[in-house]
Amino acid sequence: MVALLLLAGSCVMAATDWADCSHRADWLHHPVVGDPSFDAFSRYPGNPIYTGTPPYEWPVNGTLFRDPKSGNWYAYVSLYPKGYWPAGPTRLLRSKNDGATWEDFGLVIVGNKDAFDGDGVRPGATCDASIAVDERGYHVAYGWAKPDNSDGGIAYAFAESPEGPFVRDTKPIHAESAQPLLAPGYKRAYASSIIRRAHDWLILASMSTPGNAGGTWAFIGMTAPEARGPYSPPIFLRSPQQDAWAPQPLEFFPAFVHDAYVYAPLTSVAANRGYHVIYRAPIEDAHRPGAWQVWQDGSVFHAEANAWESHGIWGQAMAGFVDPKGRFRILYPSRNVEGIGTINIAEREWEKPYRNGFHLSAPNASSLALLLRNFTTFKLEAALESNGPWRATWGRRGPLGADRAAADAGASPLCARSMTELQFAAADWTLSTYSDEGVATIVAHGARTADDSNGTLIVKQEADSVTLEWNGVTLGQFEQRAPTGGIGLVADKGTCIHVTRFSVEGDDTPCSLFLLPVEGLLGAGSPDKEWEIATGFRYGGGFLGSKEGARAKWSFTGRRIRVWAPRGPALGEAELHLDGETVGRVSFHAPELLPAAPLWDSQNLTPGYHALAMVRVSGAMPVDAVEVFP
Numbered sequence: 061m062v063a064l065l066l067l068a069g070s071c072v073m074a075a076t077d078w079a080d081c082s083h084r085a086d087w088l089h090h091p092v093v094g095d096p097s098f099d100a101f102s103r104y105p106g107n108p109i110y111t112g113t114p115p116y117e118w119p120v121n122g123t124l125f126r127d128p129k130s131g132n133w134y135a136y137v138s139l140y141p142k143g144y145w146p147a148g149p150t151r152l153l154r155s156k157n158d159g160a161t162w163e164d165f166g167l168v169i170v171g172n173k174d175a176f177d178g179d180g181v182r183p184g185a186t187c188d189a190s191i192a193v194d195e196r197g198y199h200v201a202y203g204w205a206k207p208d209n210s211d212g213g214i215a216y217a218f219a220e221s222p223e224g225p226f227v228r229d230t231k232p233i234h235a236e237s238a239q240p241l242l243a244p245g246y247k248r249a250y251a252s253s254i255i256r257r258a259h260d261w262l263i264l265a266s267m268s269t270p271g272n273a274g275g276t277w278a279f280i281g282m283t284a285p286e287a288r289g290p291y292s293p294p295i296f297l298r299s300p301q302q303d304a305w306a307p308q309p310l311e312f313f314p315a316f317v318h319d320a321y322v323y324a325p326l327t328s329v330a331a332n333r334g335y336h337v338i339y340r341a342p343i344e345d346a347h348r349p350g351a352w353q354v355w356q357d358g359s360v361f362h363a364e365a366n367a368w369e370s371h372g373i374w375g376q377a378m379a380g381f382v383d384p385k386g387r388f389r390i391l392y393p394s395r396n397v398e399g400i401g402t403i404n405i406a407e408r409e410w411e412k413p414y415r416n417g418f419h420l421s422a423p424n425a426s427s428l429a430l431l432l433r434n435f436t437t438f439k440l441e442a443a444l445e446s447n448g449p450w451r452a453t454w455g456r457r458g459p460l461g462a463d464r465a466a467a468d469a470g471a472s473p474l475c476a477r478s479m480t481e482l483q484f485a486a487a488d489w490t491l492s493t494y495s496d497e498g499v500a501t502i503v504a505h506g507a508r509t510a511d512d513s514n515g516t517l518i519v520k521q522e523a524d525s526v527t528l529e530w531n532g533v534t535l536g537q538f539e540q541r542a543p544t545g546g547i548g549l550v551a552d553k554g555t556c557i558h559v560t561r562f563s564v565e566g567d568d569t570p571c572s573l574f575l576l577p578v579e580g581l582l583g584a585g586s587p588d589k590e591w592e593i594a595t596g597f598r599y600g601g602g603f604l605g606s607k608e609g610a611r612a613k614w615s616f617t618g619r620r621i622r623v624w625a626p627r628g629p630a631l632g633e634a635e636l637h638l639d640g641e642t643v644g645r646v647s648f649h650a651p652e653l654l655p656a657a658p659l660w661d662s663q664n665l666t667p668g669y670h671a672l673a674m675v676r677v678s679g680a681m682p683v684d685a686v687e688v689f690p
Contacts, residue, residue: 075439075565078431081414086432088548088573089358091307091328091335092462092582093471094428096418096559097359100408101390108368108394108402109162110137110153117142118401119151120375121251123190123314124391126383127222132156134222135391136168137403138187138203138375146207147185152223159389159405168224169202169217176215176232182207186215190253190314191222192261192287198222199287201254201263204232209271211237214252214263216288233263233289234282236270242294244301244585248272249280249294251313251376254287255322257343261287264324264346266312266376267294274467276300276585279312279326279339281347297349298326298339300585303640304349305615305669307337307357308582309467313376318410322346323355325377329467331425333373336360354669356413361392361406363421365447365556368402369394372423375401382410417560422551425470430456430548431564432573432690437542438521438566445514448555452482452517455543458494459599459685461576465588472576474498474599480543481550482519482528484508491528491538504538516561546571572689574624577602580612580683584673594682596626598656603683604631610676612683619667620689623660623674625682628653632679638662638672646674648682656684 078086081098089095112119116139125134133155139148150169153162171183178184188203197220205212213234217226236248250272252265260283267278278299282291298306310326317323321340328335338356345351363372371394380390388410394402420429435454442452458477462469477498483490491504515531521542528535547564551557576599581588591603591610602625605612614621623636623646631648646660662672674681 075441075563077561077563079417079559079562081416084358084414088428088430088432088460089335090428090460091310092330092469093460093475094420094430094550095335095359096420096429097334097362098414098416098418099360099362100412100415101361101406102408103364103366104159104405104407106160106162107366107404108396109135109159109405110151110164110403111368111396112139112401115141116148117399118144118395119403120393120395120401121188121313122391122393122403123253123379124381124389125191125222126381126389128193132222133159133389134191135162135403136189136191138189140187140401142399145209146182147187147205149186150189150202153403154223165223169200169226169228171204175228175230176235177204177206179207185212186228188251188313192254192256193222194256199254199256200226201233201252203250203252211235212272213239213249214265218288229288233291245269245276246278246294251311253313253315255315255317255343255346256287260285262322262343262346263291264297264312264315264322274329275587277309277311277329279324283347295347295349297352300583300613302349303613303637303671303673305354305671307335307615308585309469310337311376314379316379316381317343318382324352325360327373327377330462331468331470332363332421332423332427334359334363334421334427336377360413361390362419363423363556364419368396369404370397370423371395371399372421378406386410417558420549420551420557420559422553422555425553427551428471428475428548429550430546432571433546433568434544434571435521435547435564435566435568436544437523438547438564440517440519440547441561441563442517442549442559443515443561444517444549444557444559446484446551446555446557447513449483449485449552450555450557451484451550451552452519452548453479453550454519454521454547455480455545456548457543457545459574459576461579462582463578465578465582465586469582472578474576479545480526480540489530489535493540503540504536506535544569570690572687574598574685574687575614576685577683580614580674580686583615584611584613586611591683592680596653596655597682597684598624599685604680605676605683606680608676610681611673613671613673614686615669615671616688617669618688618690619665621662621670621672622658622687622689623672623684624656624658624687625684626654626656627659630680631682633677634674634681635677636660636672636674639670645677649679658687
């Protein structure tokens with residue numbers, strides 16, 4: 061699965077600065093591999109406003125609430141220990157001066173050993189709280205779990221003030237133990253947001269497998285006549301099992317309301333957590349799946365190389381509100397260099413989500429920023445600042461995809477194929493080429509000075525040679541035939557790059573991108589353990605599904621997609637669904653083994669968000685690469 065922003069290519073004769081935010085959609089935006097961020101957020105000087113302490117070293121989730129009565133800000137912080145379990149209570153912070161300083165109100169929603177969260181000996185979890193207000197008071201939906209996580213869900217509390225005391229209902233809104241298993245394995249609802257509507261109440265939440273073990277994540281809604289319930293069964297608003305566009309692996313929490321809309325941020329749970337989708341829907345229609353539309357996708361918040369946020373966003377997405385002055389104020393969780401959780405504040409103008417220049421952040425794994433254009437001969441001028449090792453890449457034709465169909469995924473090693481790469485390490489630089497099989501050949505190598513981590517890179521690729529220049533000093537001219545492919549940057553693990561100019565002079569042509577087989581499993585929420593690993597696919601390995609209902613899915617943005625696969629005597633047939641419509645079948649059967657080739661082509665589509673699902677009909681269904689076109 062992948063979410064790609066692809067636009068039709070056009071011939072560019074003069075230099076174009078692709079770091080201008082008007083070109084944001086001309087870059088790859090992938091939930092795992094990488095995502096340059098043009099967001100306009102700035103940090104508060106007082107960060108962090110809270111840092112975890114034993115036994116709750118990971119305060120990784122929180123919500124930010126502006127009280128319409130007093131104007132005070134309240135941060136409801138979820139307390140977790142390292143490793144998340146056993147999860148703890150909710151802590152409250154208050155600011156009377158628009159987030160400049162904060163008071164700690166201590167624990168405000170706490171478990172009880174004798175309540176539904178307890179086991180008679182220990183209290184359970186009472187965290188991930190959200191709050192809504194009406195004329196009666198303040199209504200809270202929060203997450204609960206038994207101390208051993210054997211049961212959990214969503215619960216309700218009420219207070220006459222946003223500072224409490226909060227009176228918990230004696231029964232939960234939702235309990236995993238009372239929830240029938242929903243195909244293919246959904247049971248635990250968690251990470252909820254409570255929304256007041258004109259005539260009823262809405263809870264938006266995440267839903268996953270028993271015990272929130274992960275592997276597949278859905279965004280759900282539940283409605284009720286009163287804030288405390290009873291609530292309807294879960295309504296699937298977005299999930300990988302639907303045929304609609306739904307990038308994976310993404311997890312929701314929390315929602316916020318502005319004007320007549322409710323906004324739902326979802327964050328990638330890959331290693332870097334740098335990719336986001338923000339859906340929105342009219343508040344009164346937000347219980348209907350069809351009412352939700354994509355408002356922003358791709359990175360909408362970047363990580364910086366600050367000691368208090370060295371892990372980037374950690375936990376779910378940013379939480380916030382739009383104030384009366386039109387400023388979007390957010391709370392974001394992270395972890396510091398010691399691995400302890402922190403809670404932080406940032407802001408931007410609501411009407412101006414992007415600015416020129418982009419950040420490429422790799423707090424936990426490498427991250428790729430790739431232009432969705434092909435170049436052969438060109439001149440690149442990139443002005444950037446970096447706190448660690450990074451790489452420039454061009455002539456890139458290799459595949460894209462995750463290293464596994466699970467949380468904390470990083471880029472597959474297969475991504476390092478078919479390209480030229482200039483690596484800037486701490487003390488030296490290296491120019492290398494990578495073959496279609498991933499074999500690296502060093503072309504040139506040299507030393508760097510200790511004070512040149514920031515500056516301007518010039519790459520001049522001519523028909524038979526390439527010239528490299530860094531900060532006005534020529535590194536050399538080297539024989540190299542011009543390869544046709546993409547141009548981009550890679551931030552190595554731990555590196556944050558700020559690019560202020562990325563100017564390319566040269567003719568560009570349309571490109572196509574190959575997505576690895578694991579993307580089909582990830583996009584369908586299908587664990588790879590349910591598939592047989594096989595060889596003979598376009599990039600070596602692939603997957604075979606022989607179970608009834610075996611399904612793969614790719615979410616993409618573009619105007620065309622092609623399905624590649626091998627054919628053979630043991631392979632069968634699959635049905636294809638494009639944006640929910642059946643578009644035919646594809647046969648993988650042949651009397652003898654045949655190498656991977658394109659077997660189905662969507663032809664031209666209306667440019668935009670699309671989803672292609674492939675469902676087994678007979679025999680073994682191979683999941684190989686797909687090719688996505690601008």
